[in-house]
Structure formats: C-alpha cells, structure tokens
Amino acid sequence: MDELGGTRVAVIGAGYVGLTTAGCLASLGHRVVCADVDQEKVNALRRGEATIREPGICELVVDGLASGRLGFVLGARAAASEADIVILCLPTPMGATGAADLTTLESVVTGLRDVLLPGCVVVNKSTVPVGTACRVADLLDRPDVSVVSNPEFLREGSAVHDFLHPDRIVIGSAGHDLLGAERVAGLYGKLDTPVLLTDSASAEMIKYAANCYLATRLSFVNTVAELCEYLEANIDDVTRGMGYDARIGTSFLRPGPGWGGSCLPKDTVALLRCAESVGSDFPLLRAAIDTNARQHGLVVDKVRKAVGGDLAGARIALLGLTFKAGTDDLRDSPALAIAELLAAEGAELLGYDPTVNGPVAGATDRVRIMGTAYHAASGAVAVMLLTEWPEFRALDWARIAGRLGGRAVIDTRNHLDPLTLHRAGLSYQGVGRPASQHGIQTPLPRTGGMVRTPG
Structure with a gap:
C-alpha cells in the first residue's frame, strides 16, 4: 500500500484496454502508473488529454491526475519497479499464420524480469493463446512472482461502462497459486459482479470462446x-x-x-x-x-x-x-x-x-x-x-x-x-427486409400486446 491507500498497480500499454484499465482502477481507489512506449502519447496523457475516443475516458484521466492516483510514464520498467500488481495490456496482433503474435508481450515480460518486486503479481489482460500465462511464468523465471490471466471483455465505445459494470470477472492462475488470483480479485472489490477463479488455461479459453x-x-x-x-x-x-x-x-x-x-x-x-x-x-x-x-x-x-x-x-x-x-x-x-x-x-x-x-x-x-x-x-x-x-x-x-x-x-x-x-x-x-414491406415496422409495445406489421 502507499500513502494514498489502495494497491500499487502498473498498467503496461495505454491503448483502448490499457488506458481504460488504468483510469478505472484509479477511480476504484488504487494507485496506478500507466506506461507506454510512445512519448507523445505519454505527454498528452500527462496533460489530461485522452488519446483514444471512448466515452468517459477523458474524465477518468483528468480526475485520476488531479487525485494523484493516476500517472503516466515512458517504458514498462519505470512503471513496474514499485508495483504490487503489473497488468499487461499489450498488442497481440494476428501473425502471418493467423495465430496471435506474442513478440511484444514476450519482449516486455523478459524486460521486466529483474525489476519486479518479490511477491508481485503479473496479470495478462491481453487476448492470448491458451497456455500463454504459463509461458510468461517460464520467461520470468521468478518463483516469487505470481502470474495470472485476467481477460478483458470491453466493447469499444462503451469500454468504461463495461469495466465498471461487468457481467463477470474471470481470473485464472498459472500453476496452483490461488493467492495471486485472489489479490487480483481484490482490485475489483468495489464492483458487484460474479468473480470466477479458475486456472489460467481456462481463463484464456473463456475469452476466445466468448x-x-x-x-x-x-x-x-x-x-x-x-x-x-x-x-x-x-x-x-x-x-x-x-x-x-x-x-x-x-x-x-x-x-x-x-x-x-x-x-x-x-x-x-x-x-x-x-x-x-x-x-x-x-x-x-x-x-x-x-x-x-x-x-x-x-x-x-x-x-x-x-x-x-x-x-x-x-x-x-x-x-x-x-x-x-x-x-x-x-x-x-x-x-x-x-x-x-x-x-x-x-x-x-x-x-x-x-x-x-x-x-x-x-x-x-x-x-x-x-x-x-x-x-x-x-x-x-x-x-x-x-x-x-x-x-x-x-x-x-x-x-x-x-x-x-x-x-x-x-x-x-x-x-x-x-x-x-x-x-x-x-x-x-436494407438487410433482410423484403422490398414489399420497405422495412416499415409497427413499434413494439412496452408491455405485451399484439404487434401488427404492415404488408
């Protein structure tokens, strides 16, 4: 914990998922540092300028900066060195074969190996192939660091709302480290929603299956x-x-x-x-x-x-x-x-x-x-x-x-x-509307009743 209270969180990546995650966690009372490799983006965010088009994100950034609970830095190592929980929100684009390209994720993980605090939890929020959390644990080679999969279910255009009013929160631990998963679940303690604790392979599959x-x-x-x-x-x-x-x-x-x-x-x-x-x-x-x-x-x-x-x-x-x-x-x-x-x-x-x-x-x-x-x-x-x-x-x-x-x-x-x-x-x-009806519909009554459609 720090002087402001809340968990010290590093969010790596300031894209749609990363910036939304950082802003929302700060609003829930945590101390968040968000890192990106783009200096211009970091500078804009430090000025309180949202770098993505997303309802509510600008207010979260401004409020987080004003409260001292949200900050922005250049580079993952600077953000992660004093964090209790490190959340990876990194791009995993389609590779040449159609499989997810984990180059960026693996590079960042390797670069963080020697700066993570003992007892830190590394959370993968990016969409990744099943087995990636275990791969991250192998790359870190830090038995004193927990690795957890916590997939995001955010829709662009309503990401802030989706984060703060989720249908469910899925957290899967690599190995049998339930303590790490429970610590991540604690980040969402103020949200009234079902939390599913499972293994990392199941958590990763849930995202793809959905x-x-x-x-x-x-x-x-x-x-x-x-x-x-x-x-x-x-x-x-x-x-x-x-x-x-x-x-x-x-x-x-x-x-x-x-x-x-x-x-x-x-x-x-x-x-x-x-x-x-x-x-x-x-x-x-x-x-x-x-x-x-x-x-x-x-x-x-x-x-x-x-x-x-x-x-x-x-x-x-x-x-x-x-x-x-x-x-x-x-x-x-x-x-x-x-x-x-x-x-x-x-x-x-x-x-x-x-x-x-x-x-x-x-x-x-x-x-x-x-x-x-x-x-x-x-x-x-x-x-x-x-x-x-x-x-x-x-x-x-x-x-x-x-x-x-x-x-x-x-x-x-x-x-x-x-x-x-x-x-x-x-x-x-239109689509699926026959020409004879011109797609003109009778409005559906609010409570029951017969609906008649012309044509």
Whole structure:
C-alpha cells in the first residue's frame, strides 16, 4: 500500500484496454502508473488529454491526475519497479499464420524480469493463446512472482461502462497459486459482479470462446437475413421473435455488413489455428469466418444491382468507415473491406465518417475522404450506410437526394427510417427486409400486446 491507500498497480500499454484499465482502477481507489512506449502519447496523457475516443475516458484521466492516483510514464520498467500488481495490456496482433503474435508481450515480460518486486503479481489482460500465462511464468523465471490471466471483455465505445459494470470477472492462475488470483480479485472489490477463479488455461479459453461465439452468432443472423430477403420475411420481426426466447436473448442479433474490429477477426482465426495445432477441427468456426467474408460480397452485389449491373466508373457515397459507431477504430472494418471490393470493380468512392478527418494511410487508400455526408453524396449514383452513426438518421435526406446522381440507398445496418427516405424520393434497401414491406415496422409495445406489421 502507499500513502494514498489502495494497491500499487502498473498498467503496461495505454491503448483502448490499457488506458481504460488504468483510469478505472484509479477511480476504484488504487494507485496506478500507466506506461507506454510512445512519448507523445505519454505527454498528452500527462496533460489530461485522452488519446483514444471512448466515452468517459477523458474524465477518468483528468480526475485520476488531479487525485494523484493516476500517472503516466515512458517504458514498462519505470512503471513496474514499485508495483504490487503489473497488468499487461499489450498488442497481440494476428501473425502471418493467423495465430496471435506474442513478440511484444514476450519482449516486455523478459524486460521486466529483474525489476519486479518479490511477491508481485503479473496479470495478462491481453487476448492470448491458451497456455500463454504459463509461458510468461517460464520467461520470468521468478518463483516469487505470481502470474495470472485476467481477460478483458470491453466493447469499444462503451469500454468504461463495461469495466465498471461487468457481467463477470474471470481470473485464472498459472500453476496452483490461488493467492495471486485472489489479490487480483481484490482490485475489483468495489464492483458487484460474479468473480470466477479458475486456472489460467481456462481463463484464456473463456475469452476466445466468448468472442468466437459472438462472431458465429453474427454470421448466423446475417445468413438468416439473406434468407428473409428471398422468402419475403422480415429480419426485424424474426430477431424480435427469437429474442423473446430467454435461451437466446437479443444481443448480437442485428444483421449488418459483416463483423470486424480489433478483436473478432483475429480471435476467430487464432482459435482456429489453435485447434489445428492440436489436431482438432472446428468446422463451425471456419464456416462463421467464411460466412463473414461472403457477407461483404453480398453487400457489393446489392450495390452493383442498384446501379445497373456495372460498378466501373460508378460514384458511390460511403457513410461510415469505422467498424462500428462510437469508436474511431478502422481496424478490420467491414466498411473498408467492402470499399476494397467496390474499388476493385472500378467504383469511385467518396466517404464520410465523423471520426475520420482525412486520409489514413493503409486504411482509407481507396476512399476519398469528404468533410460532410452531403459532400460525399454529391454526384453519387448510390449511397451506402456502413456504420450506424446516430447523426446519419438526422440527415436532411431531401438535401441528399438533391445532390445525388441516382436514387439508391443501401442501408447495411437497418439504421435509417425507410419512410423518411421514400418521402425524399429515394429508393431504400436494407438487410433482410423484403422490398414489399420497405422495412416499415409497427413499434413494439412496452408491455405485451399484439404487434401488427404492415404488408
């Protein structure tokens, strides 16, 4: 303990997971030092400037600095040398084979070996292959240091809320060191949530299994939506009816252009490679991955048909480029995957996203970034909504119609109001919504009652 009270915690890495973890633990009364290798990022954080787009994170940083419970340093060793608990929030990107690349993690762990205090607990919060906690223990070669796996379940755009109001906390110890796991559980003592103490292999598998299940669920609902279009059913009513079943629920049942982001694509491939490495087959997961790639192609098919069958030279407006609303993250965005396919057929792409202020090398190379949705629509023969930013519902769609060279709007998120677009003289097409119904729905009553759907 230090003079401020609370556990002395070092968080290594100031990305989405690291900065959220550092800020939230400081708010729970711990003394936290967060380290990063980027001097400019460290300087900005020391000034109280949030370096990620995440609701609530700026307030946590400012409050933590003001209370003296949160600090930022350059380099892992500087943060870890006086910590009781060291939390690793490091990148584990997809490697060349599809397996997680642990180069950064292993390098940092090796570099910390001789600075950790006796009795320290090293916590891996990064998403890693099963067995990594034991690998970390071997690399440290410090019998006086505990190693624990404590996977994160944070969603970009609601990471702070998810950290402070978790569904569960999973903590797995490497070996049989329950004391280390219990000390980590103590960090979350102020949170009212179930805590699962297990072994590190199970904890690591829980993270992969959860993410891969969610990805499979999304691929499933996208395929159901495709069937709805063929069979004149409505995906909104189908998922609503499914969601009333307590065994199923409503989460991750919204169709879209495909799933993406920093987690699901790499985690699904990583678990598939993990299965292959032990001689096991996982055809369901492989099908979920293939279905997601196919979904991108189905969206392009809709656009091609909407513009008359040939995308060569067709100007297309893209509304939304991030992988989902509420974040500025472009990593593995389905919007950009679809943009690549459109550009490969010769389409001219004009894009607008409220978080993308200019070209991003390696990400938006195929898209000309515009300052507003109205500029993106100028002269376009079709508009595609690819990210469900709330502001897109509030656009003046009559004004959009006046700028377009065509009439087609393809809403890959079922985010827009079809009636509003029809009144603006536009041709609306959603996902899993039959043309005969135009996707227009009767609102669901708050407490029971019959729901009637026109058409």
